[in-house]
Amino acid sequence: MSSEWTGDETVASLGEAETLSRILPLMPAARDTLLGPGDDAALVSAPDGRFVVTTDLMVEGPDFRRAWSEPHDLGWKAAASNLSDVAAMGARPTALVVALAAPTSTPIAVLEGIARGLSDGCAAMAPGAGVVGGDLSTAPVLMIAVTAFGDLGGRAAVTRSGARAGDVVAVSGVLGDSGRGLDLLFRLAVDHEGEPDARLGSELRGRDAGVRWHLAPTPPVGDGVRAAEAGATAMLDLSDGLALDATRLARASGVVIALDSSSLGDDPHAALSGGEDHSLLATFPSGTPLPGGFRPIGTVVPREHGAQEHAHPVTLDGIPLAQVPGWDPYAWSPEAR
């Protein structure tokens, strides 16, 4: 556990105004801001008369453990998961707002670390995007709710429903790394009672790229606009595992997605079932030169005439995936384990 979690100067000892004055200067500035933090609301440019919006919540316990995550990781990951959703529409991220609830005993250094993580994450994944507003409250556990915005530059949004038979299925980013990292943490970085252990987590992080990806992923945000410009017919962010997310895309498009196991790396099961990679899954018309980091992993084929709408619409080497492993925050919460 990083020493930031144990400082003496807490949000309660500083109060809201001083807390804000400490963290606001650390937040990334947004290029498209017309009016930033400090009023009842912010004003953001939407050059083509529309804006893309997504929201994603991270809660201590189900979504992260303070023994394993540093504050900087939390800000970075909150940025990553939201920026990736904006990218998956084919949009350029422009701005974020951040609502944060923390126990009153939380050291100010934790909030400063989160702010720096948001800033560094935006700079690395979506230069020019920044934080235009936020809210603070108290809670028994740390919670970060980010809402992110994007600009389509006059293009149509790339939804989940546009895949057509004959399209190439492609992915940009890792497959299964985040899930493998989380599995490793739960197997190797816990104490005798199964509770997350900070020292073991820190050691594991130094040795394993999957653990690092799980704690602070760097999804290929810029590939969202590249895919849209290259003519992607459908796209989504891989947050719940390839099997479940490909099923969503296939159902929304009324097609079958035929995956090729040889393109899924050494561990196709992990690639199919691991959540939180935040890679981009997209379909492109056959013959399209794949942009950025996209690589082919399968093809789109027609749904058989008479096939039920709820038949399993994803195949692996021609065999229907009979059961779709995926991630359900309620079914998988620590309380339910």
Add this chain to the structure above:
Amino acid sequence: MSSEWTGDETVASLGEAETLSRILPLMPAARDTLLGPGDDAALVSAPDGRFVVTTDLMVEGPDFRRAWSEPHDLGWKAAASNLSDVAAMGARPTALVVALAAPTSTPIAVLEGIARGLSDGCAAMAPGAGVVGGDLSTAPVLMIAVTAFGDLGGRAAVTRSGARAGDVVAVSGVLGDSGRGLDLLFRLAVDHEGEPDARLGSELRGRDAGVRWHLAPTPPVGDGVRAAEAGATAMLDLSDGLALDATRLARASGVVIALDSSSLGDDPHAALSGGEDHSLLATFPSGTPLPGGFRPIGTVVPREHGAQEHAHPVTLDGIPLAQVPGWDPYAWSPEAR
């Protein structure tokens, strides 16, 4: 406590997909939605090439108690506090996104009640505004983070910094009612150990308009656009009490706000110190016919030559408010009481 808090059918027993399928149809539709819930992100119209955005967090404990609030209240109040911030910029609310974290034991009826409250609140305060997206997670307490958007219709945003000497200071909405309601709840609707009591709270709610306003306020959202169209020079939402919020407006504008106690009702202290009214405080050029529900409560006067920037810039009947009572979520949290 409403019976919705104690149902057998919980979010854990239903899982995320079924929970979403139950609450999404109850959410209000937004007229300006180009693409609604169901994809990685939503797409909202921003007719004049800009959008107003604000975010506000409600956490069980510091922000509400389940003994006193019904689920419908929580959705309604989450809508009210955000719509009011949009209105305070002079904008018409268009859309909201909702991030919700709940204990896995939460009955689905609670989430359905929150969704209906959001829907009814939007219909009452900002017809045409609706929910375009959201996220679900689990947490030890219930938490609702709403982000709301608005359209300025080509006008400049009405900020806090435009008040000029000679302007009339006016308010639309109640003054101090919410704070009086909260005080009553803490004095009269608690058990022998000081814990919130559902039956006493329900009785008190039936008898007292301030309690009802605190639990489910109906701020004058439409008066935001009316004030902007009438030429308001500055405006903000009264969320932390008139004294503190008037101080913010005065400091941002570099002026002094001279309040007249005879216009603050029977209990000027409550009007000055009570938070969460979500009324609109605005300044208008002298002689402007006040629009909607606005009524005069004072005037803007110049800051004395040589006065320190941090001198108290709000006076009551000519006497500087030496100490600004207000509401700080950290200083006032239950842990700190």
